[in-house]
Amino acid sequence: MERLQGIRACVFDAYGTLFDVHAPMRKLAPEIGEKAEEISKLWRQKQLEYSWLRSLMGVHADFWHVTGEALDYALEQHGVDEPGLKDEIMALYLKLDAYPEVVEALEAVKARSKLTAILSNGSPAMLDAAVRHAGLEKLFNMVLSVEDVGIYKPSRRVYRHAMQKLQIHDAPSICFVSANTWDAQGAAQFGFQSVRVDRFGLKDDRIPGKPAAMIKDLSALAALV
Numbered sequence: 001m002e003r004l005q006g007i008r009a010c011v012f013d014a015y016g017t018l019f020d021v022h023a024p025m026r027k028l029a030p031e032i033g034e035k036a037e038e039i040s041k042l043w044r045q046k047q048l049e050y051s052w053l054r055s056l057m058g059v060h061a062d063f064w065h066v067t068g069e070a071l072d073y074a075l076e077q078h079g080v081d082e083p084g085l086k087d088e089i090m091a092l093y094l095k096l097d098a099y100p101e102v103v104e105a106l107e108a109v110k111a112r113s114k115l116t117a118i119l120s121n122g123s124p125a126m127l128d129a130a131v132r133h134a135g136l137e138k139l140f141n142m143v144l145s146v147e148d149v150g151i152y153k154p155s156r157r158v159y160r161h162a163m164q165k166l167q168i169h170d171a172p173s174i175c176f177v178s179a180n181t182w183d184a185q186g187a188a189q190f191g192f193q194s195v196r197v198d199r200f201g202l203k204d205d206r207i208p209g210k211p212a213a214m215i216k217d218l219s220a221l222a223a224l225v
Helices: 023-032 036-057 063-077 085-093 102-111 124-134 156-166 181-190
Strands: 009-012 115-120 142-145 174-178 193-197 213-215
Touching (some): 009 156, 023 036, 023 085, 036 063, 063 124, 115 156, 124 142
Parallel strands (some): 009 174, 193 213
């Protein structure tokens, strides 16, 4: 795999890329039962759909609110109405597990003297909680939320916000890393050198933007930059 040229910073998506969004449902599967996996998938699907729909409608709400509404939908769709369960699940979302290779991979990127940042749909409070829980505080130069611009990825305004904050004025100098196809492709269309982490065995979406590289997990990233 060819090394990416001219990279000054690596900017990471958070949910699904650094943090395992399905961890809460796995932990509560004994309580929820056999529906847990399907509920988790629908929750994630609706979480993303609601972020895009709100962006198109011009009716923004932060990701904590959107995540809660998506969970309400998923639980109701599957006929789950256990008192206190939603609050328990949401609390776990603030303590998501990082994928096993994340710390070592970030250390390797930092060792190559690259700036590192998170650029996420998550609200600042959500991201702060997740980063602290995973012990990643010292591995990022900055953690950026879409709340600063009031619209969700893949809006170009969000990717431009990362450039402004990093004070990098040449988009190809940024390596953007995401396990979400639409995000990796949106960033590529914007002009970043995008790397898609193929955690879920998905094909590229039929939308504009072609990632510069695809890797199985983050352990392969440092060799690219």
